[in-house]
Amino acid sequence: MNIVVCIKQVPDAKDVRLDPETNTLSRDGVKSVINPYDRHAMEEGVRLKEEFGGRVTVVSMGPPQAKAILQEAISCGADDAILVSDRAFAGSDTLATTYTLSQAIKKTGGVDLVLCGKQATDGDTAQVGPGLAVRLDMAYVTCVKKINTVTDKVVVLERMMDDGYDEVEVDLPALLTVVKEVNTPRFPSIRGLRKARAYDIPSYTAADIGADPAQLGLGGSPTQVVRVWPPEPKGNRTMLEGSVDEIAEKLAEIFHESSIG
Amino acid sequence: MAPNRTVINMLIIDNDACIGCGLCEDNCPFDAIHVEEGKAVVGDECTLCGTCVDHCEVGAITIEKEEVAGIDLDAWSGVWVYAEYRNGRIAPVTHELLGIGTDLAAKRGVKLAAVLLCESAGDVPAELIASGADLVYTVEDTALKDFTDDAYGNALEDLALKYKPEIILAGATAIGRSFIPRVATTLGTGLTADCTNLEIGDDGHLHQTRPAFGGNIMATIMCPNHRPQMSTVRPMVMQANEPDASRSGEVISESVDPARLVSRCRVVKSVYSEGSQVNLSEADVVVSGGRGLENAEGFRLVEDLADLLGGAVGATRAAVDADWITYPHQVGQTGKTVASKLYVACGISGAIQHVIGMKSSETIVAINRDEKAAIFDVADYGVVGDVFEILPAVIDKLKNR
Numbered sequence: 043m044n045i046v047v048c049i050k051q052v053p054d055a056k057d058v059r060l061d062p063e064t065n066t067l068s069r070d071g072v073k074s075v076i077n078p079y080d081r082h083a084m085e086e087g088v089r090l091k092e093e094f095g096g097r098v099t100v101v102s103m104g105p106p107q108a109k110a111i112l113q114e115a116i117s118c119g120a121d122d123a124i125l126v127s128d129r130a131f132a133g134s135d136t137l138a139t140t141y142t143l144s145q146a147i148k149k150t151g152g153v154d155l156v157l158c159g160k161q162a163t164d165g166d167t168a169q170v171g172p173g174l175a176v177r178l179d180m181a182y183v184t185c186v187k188k189i190n191t192v193t194d195k196v197v198v199l200e201r202m203m204d205d206g207y208d209e210v211e212v213d214l215p216a217l218l219t220v221v222k223e224v225n226t227p228r229f230p231s232i233r234g235l236r237k238a239r240a241y242d243i244p245s246y247t248a249a250d251i252g253a254d255p256a257q258l259g260l261g262g263s264p265t266q267v268v269r270v271w272p273p274e275p276k277g278n279r280t281m282l283e284g285s286v287d288e289i290a291e292k293l294a295e296i297f298h299e300s301s302i303g
Numbered sequence: 304m305a306p307n308r309t310v311i312n313m314l315i316i317d318n319d320a321c322i323g324c325g326l327c328e329d330n331c332p333f334d335a336i337h338v339e340e341g342k343a344v345v346g347d348e349c350t351l352c353g354t355c356v357d358h359c360e361v362g363a364i365t366i367e368k369e370e371v372a373g374i375d376l377d378a379w380s381g382v383w384v385y386a387e388y389r390n391g392r393i394a395p396v397t398h399e400l401l402g403i404g405t406d407l408a409a410k411r412g413v414k415l416a417a418v419l420l421c422e423s424a425g426d427v428p429a430e431l432i433a434s435g436a437d438l439v440y441t442v443e444d445t446a447l448k449d450f451t452d453d454a455y456g457n458a459l460e461d462l463a464l465k466y467k468p469e470i471i472l473a474g475a476t477a478i479g480r481s482f483i484p485r486v487a488t489t490l491g492t493g494l495t496a497d498c499t500n501l502e503i504g505d506d507g508h509l510h511q512t513r514p515a516f517g518g519n520i521m522a523t524i525m526c527p528n529h530r531p532q533m534s535t536v537r538p539m540v541m542q543a544n545e546p547d548a549s550r551s552g553e554v555i556s557e558s559v560d561p562a563r564l565v566s567r568c569r570v571v572k573s574v575y576s577e578g579s580q581v582n583l584s585e586a587d588v589v590v591s592g593g594r595g596l597e598n599a600e601g602f603r604l605v606e607d608l609a610d611l612l613g614g615a616v617g618a619t620r621a622a623v624d625a626d627w628i629t630y631p632h633q634v635g636q637t638g639k640t641v642a643s644k645l646y647v648a649c650g651i652s653g654a655i656q657h658v659i660g661m662k663s664s665e666t667i668v669a670i671n672r673d674e675k676a677a678i679f680d681v682a683d684y685g686v687v688g689d690v691f692e693i694l695p696a697v698i699d700k701l702k703n704r
Binding site for chain 2: 166187204207216260269272286
């Protein structure tokens with residue numbers, strides 16, 4: 043089974059904050075990490091390969107620095123890694139991103155299964171997985187929490203719904219987006235670290251993937267960000283003080299008032 | 304006549320004009336531009352957001368734009384709401400979308416339509432009309448009994464191509480977030496996820512506002528050159544209209560080519576959670592617990608309080624990882640996002656990964672032993688105290704009310 047896992051480098055959530063003076067995102071000391079959901083997609087890919095054979099190729103679209111997360115993916119069991127990187131991709135929205143990724147994945151050829159995290163923690167759109175499936179003309183299922191059985195024709199899995207879950211059978215080739223419940227990712231192995239150190243990650247440009255320039259980057263993106271600003275700060279909080287009984291009485295009142303109306 | 308549209312290609316720095324002052328570097332939100340040897344140099348992180356262009360005082364930075372033929376925007380008219388219907392129930396967000404949709408349609412001087420995809424419509428169209436729809440397009444087919452992305456996506460795509468609406472709204476629910484991106488991709492148009500505000504601007508376009516970076520910033524997004532303009536909208540944010548059974552509207556029964564309703568996915572079975580306890584994103588009240596509850600037994604206090612308030616139970620990742628409660632209850636970065644009227648955080652420290660999933664709630668009450676806990680920074684009301692004393696006392700008070 044040939045598996046492609048798409049991963050994204052995102053700023054570590056705990057470091058992201060808005061500079062109060064310039065109202066821009068302060069990146070000072072912000073570490074870049076693998077998008078948390080993508081770790082679960084990687085792990086699922088490696089587990090399926092271990093059970094059914096085949097290869098796991100990790101693909102990331104991003105600046106050259108994103109090689110770091112691809113190295114990490116190799117150390118966690120991926121066989122191959124590809125960086126898709128070009129200045130022409132700058133300003134891509136999800137439509138341009140899915141086009142770019144699909145062109146890169148088509149170049150790898152013969153894919154049975156594509157795995158993505160449910161969403162990336164910087165954009166939070168959850169749109170790249172479904173869009174990519176359309177571009178690759180694959181069936182897809184989002185928010186997969188468990189893979190039950192895999193044959194050479196279908197995957198039977200469970201997807202999270204708002205009101206419970208569905209058991210779904212999906213034809214291969216398919217794209218799945220996963221939530222964290224699907225597995226517990228492993229840590230890099232010594233062997234993996236050694237392999238990652240020796241692995242030279244190829245970088246595909248727009249020309250390498252045979253991309254139509256009109257569909258790339260900001261020019262290929264129907265959506266445009268017209269304004270960015272910090273959210274309204276919370277008003278002053280009120281600390282409740284007194285005896286346990288007094289506090290409980292005040293809380294009961296607040297609960298009553300806030301939950302109605 | 305199709306208007307020309309502007310395609311933006313590349314950031315250009317005029318080295319003769321650049322004085323190396325560094326204003327661009329200081330203001331770049333993405334740390335993508337740097338002054339090297341007295342001149343600005345743009346790096347790969349550049350997203351072409353244009354902030355540096357605005358800040359450059361000598362006009363040394365421009366974004367190269369190119370005019371290409373666009374689509375005829377006037378050919379697309381009307382506001383559509385995807386009416387989510389599952390397990391015999393209209394998702395509450397549908398009524399909220401009809402609420403905001405009423406405003407948008409009025410501002411544009413067009414009709415508001417709901418699109419219902421299901422096995423059998425029954426009284427649902429009447430309910431949608433009472434909530435504000437002028438038109439209801441229904442597609443009834445056994446192939447639409449269960450939700451699959453292929454069949455639902457193809458049906459909505461075909462209707463959109465037939466009637467050409469200028470706006471399509473859907474709930475940012477499990478279903479909406481799954482198949483709406485498919486429709487946007489096949490239509491080749493823009494989609495903005497998780498909107499919290501929608502307005503028609505003076506330019507006639509839809510201005511879509513959403514939180515980004517886990518709510519640390521807000522962004523307004525437009526889709527100026529493509530149609531339809533598509534948004535998924537967070538539940539519990541928009542105001543539904545008061546249902547009016549006397550409203551009249553037209554129900555238009557549509558059929559879709561059966562071949563387009565054949566899905567490559569089949570739902571084997573649906574398992575519904577008991578009650579509404581688990582659907583956090585629709586809950587008015589969420590009571591959440593974290594590590595401070597100490598163990599599964601301690602966590603029961605959170606469940607008791609949620610029961611008394613008619614609310615849903617939330618949890619931090621720590622509580623889920625400790626198996627005190629299941630994953631569907633997790634609130635935060637790798638769990639769900641809630642925007643409840645009341646959010647009660649019990650024994651939760653307030654790590655950013657949790658906070659970004661609940662900070663847009665209307666009233667936040669935090670109870671924690673540690674007065675320095677970060678959760679108090681986002682709280683409206685705070686109690687420094689022991690959850691094992693405070694919660695039983697509140698539960699007692701509520702029972703006696």
